[in-house]
Structures are given as C-alpha cells and as structure tokens.
Amino acid sequence: MDIILNTGSTVYQGAIIKGGNKFTDGYTREAAYCNINPKDFDALGKPWFVRLTNEYGDSVVVRAKKTNTQQVGEVFVPRGIWANVVVTPETESTGSPKYKNLPIKIEKCEGPVMGPEELMRNYYSKGRKSDFYERTKYLDKKSGQKEH
C-alpha cells in the first residue's frame, strides 16, 4: 500500500536518546513502531508488524500501532535508526533530508523487529567495504564501556 511517512520526536524516545540508552530494549520499544490510522490498519489486514519500504528498496520492520491520531494515507514513526533506514537523503538543496512527507510502501509482514545493535550491523554496516580499509571500527570488537 502506498502511504506517506512522517517521522518526529516523542517524549519517551527523547528521554532514551538523551539518556544515552541507545543500545537498550527501551529504544526498540519507543522508536521501532508505526502509528497507523484504523482504516489503513484494517486494510493492511490488522498486522502485528509492518514493513516500510522506500523508493530505493530499503526496508525495515517495525511494530504496527492502531491509533486515531493519524489521517488516512499517512503513518508516523518516531525519529531513530529504524525510521532512518527508509528516510531518503534528498535535501532539495537545503541540507535537510526527507524526514517528513516521504512517499513509501507499507505492507503486513512477520516480525521480529531488530534491536539497535542488530540493525546497525545488518543494515547500516552492510555496505561497508571491509577490505577497503583494513581495520576495524569501534564496535567491531567492543559493545560498550562498563568500567565507569
């Protein structure tokens, strides 16, 4: 189904990213969902999970939420690494990518939703040419500093 994606901040997503908890389950809970109008929700077949796909074919799975806050034909995903998978980098010569009003495709799918580390490794790091630079990035070896 063709639909318009808007991303934006929510207070709980804000508290998690500002609190430095970007590798926690809380981040997945607060940023990896999609608010859908009841009519669109029914048209999609009352899904638990939906797959959002942009014009480049990049896609991400998030939880589906039925809410009255959205208009028909429009969905909302909180700002974060899940939404950014489908956000396209065209800025219309302004520097600001298409965080709002982005035409995408939405479909019902099976879960699960990837956690932040898994998503970064499997999606964002996929295009990495490891032989290009024979070295490791920070999190190739470590997942955090717990000594503090």
Place this chain on the structure above:
Amino acid sequence: MNQLSLISEVRPAIKEVIRLEVSQLISNVSKVETVKAKQGKVKCTDVTCTVCGMSCDDIEVLMANDEITTKNACTIGDARFQVLLSHDRIVYPVVYGERQEWMRAVETAADMLIKAKRPLIFLGGETSTEAMAAGIEIAELLGGLVDGNSSICHGPTIMGLQNTGQVGCTLGECRNRSDLSIYWGCNPSESHPRHLSRHSMYNRGFFVEQGSRGRKMIVVDSRLSSTAALADLHVQIKPGSDYELLDALMVALRGEEVNEAVEKVTGVSMDTIDKLVDMVKACKFGVIWMGLGIASTRGKSHNPAIAMRLAQLCNDYTKFVILANRVECNDAGLNQVLTWTTGFPFAVDFSRGYPRYQPGEYTCVDAICRGEVDAVLSISADLGGHLPKKAVERLMNVPVVSIEVSPGPQAFVSDVILPGVIDGMECDGTFYRMDNVPIRARSFTEPPFEFTKSNEDTLRMLLKVIKQKKEDMEGR
C-alpha cells in the same frame, strides 16, 4: 552586593563541604545550598538544562554519591542529568576498537584529518559555543567543511529567514504578552515538554494574568498530536500542503477571496481558514512557533519563508512574531558562531582558504552522500543515529573521529572515539536558546576522567597537534 560576588564568597566554604561529603563528584557549583549535609547530599540550584532549544535555567539538582534527583526538569532533561552517573559512558579513548592512551588517540585523529582532502567537521547541537569556535578553527586550518545539527534540522528555516527576514522576540516576551500561540508543524508537549507551561500557554504572564484562560492555542498539524488535543483550534492539513495553506491565509487576511481549490489541496475547510484569520485579528500579541513539520516537509525553505511573510502581514492588524522551535540546545549557537566568524550560518567550506556558503553542496548529508567527504570529525552529534541510512553507509567507508558521551549508533561508524564531556554540566559553556539569547551554563560537576576538562579543551588539543604536524610536513 551583587550576585556574583556573593557566589564567590560562598564558594570556598561550600567546596570544603563537598569534598568531605560527595568525594570529587561536584567541584564548581555556581549557587549551592547544602541539604542534609551529613547524609552527603548537595543541592545545586539555577542549573541550566542542555537538552532542547529551550535551555531551561531553573533546574534544581539534588546530588548524592549514588543518585541524582532533579526538580523542574522534564522527562528528557531528567534523563540527560542521569547520564552523569550512568555506567554506560565512554570514559577512555578507543582507536580501531582497542583502548588507547589519550595523546596517542588524539594524534591518530589528527593524522586521519590531515591526510584527508575534504574533511567534514560536524558540530553537534549539544556542543558549547566555545567548543564550536575551536571546531571552526580546525576546519579553517584543514581547509574542510563545517556543518552542524542546524542544517539537518532547521537549515531550511534559516534559509527562509535569509530570504524574508524574521519578526522575532525573546521567550520572555512570549511568556508575558502572547495571547495567541500558533504551533505550526510542531508538537512541543513531546519535543519541548516545558514549552507550554513555561513560555507559551499555561503560565501567568505580566500582561496575561489569567494564564491559560487568557490565551488561545491553534495547532496546525497533519496528526492529532498530544499538543493538538489541547488546542482551541486544530487545523488538520494534508501532509506537504503547508505552503498552500499559508498562502491562502495571507489572502484571507488581506480580505480577498480565497480560491476554493485550497480546500481540496490542503484538506482544510474555508470555515476553518476564516476562524483562524478571525483569531489572528482578535489577538493582542500572537506567536507562530515553527517546528520541523514546516521545515522538513515538501517545499523546505519556502515554507518558513512564507510563514515569516505571514507574520509580517499579521503585523498590519496586531502584534505578531514568529519563532523556530529549535531541537537541540545549541542549534542556534552554531548559526551564531559561524556567522560571526565566517559570515554564514551553516554549510561553510574552507577549501579555497576563505569561507564559502552553499546549502545543498556543503551541507553534511549532501557532501557525504556524494562521496566527497573523505574524513569526518563529529562532535557530540551521533551522526550514525540521525542521518539517513544512505549517508551512514558512506560514513562506514571513511575515517571517522567522534567525540561522544555515550555509546550509540555513532560508535559503529567511528574509527577513533574520544570521550566527550557534557558541556554545561561538567564544564562551563555558552548556549544559544531558540530565541538566540545566549545562556551561560555553569558547571556543577566534573568529567569522570582527567585527560580533558571540556570538549573545547579536547578540540584545542587536537588543533595544536594538527598545527604542529602540518608545520613539520611543510618544513620537510
């Protein structure tokens, strides 16, 4: 006796108490009263919150050895203060995934940046103004690009401002005078949780003594957001039709006939447009608060430009101003510092030795996606978590030096990570509020490491090393 001299008098005595009771946690408290000193708790008042563009400066922090309690801070602000005692904090430098000594890490970072032909210095919105100035010096020395959070957030708003000019005011004026707030494309109850209660809606102002009963609220948003649910009038537009509605409002405001096609294009009825115009004309002091819904949507910089023209037109009938709800606490600071050092607000290129400005060419996302940038220095920005995937994929293949407080998606793209200091909490710093008023944030604690005192300190060290290395290379 003025406040400053009072503080300096009180300070030595307090420091003594702190050393005894809270063991190195707090060093330099601006205004402190000790509460339950025997139990090792210290109360810091008038602390500045360095999270969102509001830079609330009335926060109270109650610090103990193992917990931090805040008063007046919102959910997001409180989360930021909790980072001070977080166990998940970057406290030592990391180079290629291995722990490294501080100076070795700084030298590696300097090498990466010197080797690059087109380095990008990205100054995050949580960086203090002083650190930003140091970052710009590095960019000038390297002949690189400088950009910051203000380009990926309110960059189009700044461009609109350059085209049209802004009728602005301070938040204090809004608090004391405004009887109509129009939130256009923003949801402050989620993004700036204290916005409504502190500056625009529920507080009692000098000329609006009744508080919320003396104020009206209009929300223009495609969603029924939590702010829209509180509004006197919610204008639910179709996504991407902001320009058309703003244009129609200007026509209606001038008393001319609005084309009926507007209803179909924007999804807003004529009655609603008339009602909105009546409310605008009836108010004594109106404010348009612009959010990212106006700057990031279709039309980009043209939307804020026409919104500013609307505010100018409203001044024919009543007093009206327009302000941008800046996302990060020092988004506006980057525009200020870059403007007074280079003459341009963001997207600056030093490759020819003098500053040039071109949004869409020198802006972070565009330059990275074109594959032009061959090294990145990112300061408190978490580019990995904020940029679109296509841009982050590019970052995976170039050397990236990051100054970060907590591990996050940025760690996946970084080759060198230098531990970041929380500016405004662990070191002093100046932050420009969303109304471009500078707020001096005074530190109330220290960073959990010895090798650097502030992000400015880190960048000055890096600058010194780069300078030295460049001189050595040229000497040879």
